Amino acid sequence: MVAGEAVELFYFSDIMGRPPCCDKIGMKKGPWTPEEDIILVSYIQEHGPGNWRAVPANTGLLRCSKSCRLRWTNYLRPGIKRGNFTEHEEKMIIHLQALLGNRWAAIASYLPQRTDNDIKNYWNTHLKKKLAKLKGHDEKTTENGNSSDSQSITKGQWEKRLQTDIHMAKQALCEALSLDKSDTNSSIIDSKFFPMAAQNKQIQTSSTYASSAENIARLLENWSKKSPKKPSHQHLPGSSESTTQSYNNCSVGMTSSPSDGQISNLTFLSSNSEVSQLTPETGIFQDHESKPSLEMTQMPFSLLENWLFDDAGAQGQDGDFMEMALEETADLAHHLFRSPYNRAHRSSYLAELIGSLDRPYNRAHQLFLFSRAHQLFRSAIGRAHQLFRTAI
């Protein structure tokens, strides 16, 4: 949009409709700086994601709300795993792409640690070529009267495999909740569905999900290498070495462990000297690790938990459990959520719901539930639309 258009829209908004989210004149574009990232993360840590319109206004960021949302969802939010797609993930993406087409957001809902943008990029840069190569190879072998097995797999079979994968993921979580009596954190970490955690078992709390703090820390690490003038040093309690960088109203302290030299913690110091620790243990959700683990297994499941964990597949029923789950889900979604079509508030609402559960879930569990709720929610709405169209 050019400047003149922005002015015109602003004029119209005085007459009718909602006020504009932000004046786009003077908005910054291009790559985000570590300073901007930290401002955004610290704001979301305090206020939670959502209401993106308020973010530039309240933080002073010269970015439009859309840019803030994208930066958070694609790069900064907790739970994002970057790079190094596993073979399992590759297969999932290929299966899902065959099933769903280029619906990257839908595909990403099955891979909670990956963003739609990341999957889309990976597909465009790696998988498309890989498949083209395979296809070429297959065509060659077919010409020789030796067709490959993968070609003969129908879409229905892909779907069945996919459903099995999802079922396994859910079972892994259920097992983690029911089997582990001594340590509520470690069981899920060992799951094959959370490979990142297995890489760093030194961290007691679940590091399954790369936290935004880690992302920022990585950025800052690179940044401080590039600009050696800025950082000043200070020592923080409990750390052998730390680096603090000041800017605007807050400063950032990076603490590194003596053993591996990696940044393991990030401290935010606001201008009024309040200190908030942005670590893998804190974030959108509160961690209940200090609570007795017995609560984890002895409390009955709530309606919401049943909805998140149970479906026909998990209950051992035969048949098309995805379809069953969707039917039930559509009703439950309407029952549980007052405004299921209000996408704007969905994330914060789901986070609030999951946060309100009595069971002492740790943060990894909560993030999994959050992702699961999103997935079911989308399915429910999709199903509702489908039913609506059928009715018409």
Added chain:
DNA sequence: AATCTTAGCAACCGCCTATAA
């Protein structure tokens, strides 16, 4: 060593739907 080409990916753009005024 310099230049050109390619790959990877973060971020933008444009469109759509739901929502608010």
Added chain:
DNA sequence: TTTATAGGCGGTTGCTAAGAT
């Protein structure tokens, strides 16, 4: 009811680094 905005999504672009010449 109308209209602009917010949020979400998929396609595309453009920058950067790595590799090739």
